Amino acid sequence: MQEQVRSVAKAKSNDAPARQLQTWALGSVICIAALWTASAVLADSHENVTVSHGYSNFGELKYGPDSVLDYVNPDAPKGGEFSQWAQGTFDSFNIYTRKGVPAALATIGYESILISTLDDPYGAYCYLCDTLEYPDSRDWVIFNLRDDVTFWDGTTMTAEDIKFSFEMPLEQGITEYRSVYSQFIDSVEVLDTHRIRFNFTDQAPRRDVVTWAGGTSAWSRAWFEENAVRLDETADAPFMGTGPYQLEEVDIGRQIIYRYDPDWWGADLPINQGRNNFESVRVEYFADSGAAFEGFKSGVYAFRNENSSLQWATGYDFPARQNGWVKVEELQDGAIGTGQGFVFNLNQTKFQDQRVRQAITLMVNFEWMNASLFYGLYERPESFWDNSDLKAVGVPSPEEIAILQPLVDEGLLNAAILIEEAVLPPASTTSDRPLDRRQLRAASALLDEAGWIAGEDGMRRKDGQLLEVSFLERSPQFDRIINPIVENLKRLGVDAKLERVDTAQFIERRRTGAFDIVNASLGQGYEPGQQLAQFFGSEAAEDSSRNPMRLKSPAVDRLIDDIVVAETLEDLKIRTRALDRVLRAERFWIPQWQKGVHTVAYYDMYRFAEIPPLALSPLDNWWYDAETAEALRAAGAFQ
Structure with missing residues (x-):
């Protein structure tokens, strides 16, 4: 399917294989x-x-x-193999259909x-x-x-x-x-x-x-x-x-090998000098990230964009690293943030009350997570345009108010949007334990107000219905993150649970809306336009892989229309800030975490000239050092 070719994705999410593959797919169209x-x-x-x-x-x-x-490096040598990993399985090479699981x-x-x-x-x-x-x-x-x-x-x-x-x-x-x-x-x-x-x-x-x-x-x-x-x-x-x-x-489901076409028509173009340097590209599939990491340590594949803070902080003291075979680096990432977070399925009646969504959000203690689980490596996303001047900051500017006022006058937005600061994720003052009692009290008050009352058993019900919340996930890596949230929600009186399923089930349930809360990366590009309708527009909400929260907001639709017709860069920025402000006020998103660097590990046979500012693109501008690779092979670095 055609994509907006100016849109640039990043590789900062915790779904590492998907991020790596998406980043290269976009990077591969550079010209x-x-x-x-x-x-x-x-x-x-x-x-x-x-x-x-x-x-x-x-x-x-x-x-x-x-x-x-x-x-x-226009003089980069050609040849060698680039190898990486992907999680789960696959049964198709067509990414343009809802049927099947596409290959890396x-x-x-x-x-x-x-x-x-x-x-x-x-x-x-x-x-x-x-x-x-x-x-x-x-x-x-x-x-x-x-x-x-x-x-x-x-x-x-x-x-x-x-x-x-x-x-x-x-x-x-x-x-x-x-x-x-x-x-x-x-x-x-x-x-x-x-x-x-x-x-x-x-x-x-x-x-x-x-x-x-x-x-x-x-x-x-x-x-x-x-x-x-x-x-x-x-x-x-x-x-x-x-x-x-x-x-x-x-x-199928285990390994893919792509090979460079020696008769490729574009090899001599100036724009392609120093690009597409590997003779072959191999993808190894693993059931989960733990097995994949063990495979990397033993040399089954050679490049890893590390998405686990636990692994990054504690896992890289292994023989191949000690021998100097593996290099571990933090490479600067100057791109817009991924907008990664949990999103609510707004088609679920229980989540159509914003107070319920806000109460659940309060039970996610990022400060404790970052200190105890992430080793202080992350920051929390605040916007769908983090790390750019498209992000809404503070109270609306006069120019933003001029855009938002008509929507308030028509009853499409609450008037508070005109005077309040842009919504930020709740910050806990408690980083030494998962549960912040101050936030527990605030969440309890919100649920009481919404009619979800705790009974004698401590569980919350409304009209006889138990408040149940499940997190849909496919990666065991998320267990240690979601389980403390589940426990916090249970303390609130919510019947919460983690549902971990295989990749095929995860993709199908996410597509069809058979979930309560799921991961999503909603970060946007530098020149937002009509593609916003696929992420946030009402028309695509019921059948959209990019709008998993099923958001349907006339105010958001109008703001998207305003952005699409912006003729100057300044108008585009002002209108995007207004949209960002409104999207965050909808509270359909529980921001997770992000970092301003690419944390990568690779066997010391890959080289690169520099990291481009907008994305990590190893398959596009890295190359293979044959002499070093041979020395590693002779030393027994690879299986």
Whole structure:
């Protein structure tokens, strides 16, 4: 499915495998930048048309058309293997359907028309195209595609393939995507073999349309038709793509190996110098993080983005580390926070009362967790745009009030939003024990007020119904974190429990809304736009993998609409702060934890030039030191 190519994800969540894979998937679309522009005049409309090597809504692009990225080593050697881990199992290579469990790095071989860099948050650059053309109105965009792009089978990519790849998600993609984006496209025209035009409807958000169309992946139409493959079904192999890596070997549920394509069309592009340096990429699957860590210690795989503070603080004193075989580093992360937290299922009647949600939130003592469980390594998220100037801070500015006041006047927001400081997670003054009695009393008062009264057995009921709360989780790593919360809730009179299920059940129940509370990462990008509707919009709430809390708020919908039409960067920032303020006031989110560094461990055969500011991207800009690897192998570092 097309993605907003300017959106940059981060790797700071506690679902380590998913974060690692997502970060690289986005990092793998990095490309050239900066542009030359020229104005032309259409004979039929006299409308100015920009012709460019890239696109940005705000400011100049960072790179020129033949630039090498700043954060790569253009002389990096090619070869060797990169290996990492993933949790659970998989049974499909199709990430665009609700059916099945997708494999790690399933999109490693896909490339898009436009791509982003990891150091330019607002730029998008021609990659499968030489240039793009668009009028001032952005009613349409034309991509002048490269004529040297080939699929893995050697056939040439054409505009017909791009048209097919764009239209298929609108016909067969998941509901949350189709419901938001299908209304934005009027038509797609193949102008010639390597020239394609996208025409947008009047209601399509003009700030998003170019990058939306430019985010189209290139898939072979002939391959799909010959093999009768559908986007809404599982797939036992990746779709026919154009990228540097192909699937070489798979052991379902246990191991995946991707191999570099020696005939890859893009190897000599300036933008690809110093990138895609590994000959093969191997993913080892483990049932849980504990088994995965043991595998790393014994050399089953060689790179680990550590997500466990316990492991990071206490687990890395093992022979391979003592021998100097394993390097352990904290690498700076300058990206927007992940917005990681527990979220309530707002379709559950008991959670539709904000007082109930607030009371449960009070039972999560982060200060104790950080001191006792996390070794002081974490900070608590406060915003969906942490570490950026899109974050709401303090009381609303006059500019924010001007946006929020009409929503208050219409009864869509409480007037308190105009004068109160942005909601922050409750801070406990008790870090030496899990239960903060002051917060217990506050939570008890909230539940009393909401009608959930404690009976003689201490348990809370309303209209004869017991207040039951379950945390849905798939990782044993979370047991030590959730169990103290469960105990705190029981002290409050809530019948709380942890439900740990396997990966397949977890994904299915999260998708269908069969849960009370679940983990979610809701952090956003530097240029929020129409994709916000998939995370927070009412229209996608009942069938959205990105809006697991099932949020339906007319005020939020209106604010999203305001953000989508923002024309200046300053307007975008003000409107996003207003949205952030309202989202946090909804209290559907219990912020968990985050850190400002990547905690990574790897066998000392990998090298990198620098860490880009917006994401950790080892599969994109790291390389393999063959001499050191051979010495490690000779010393017995690997199984």
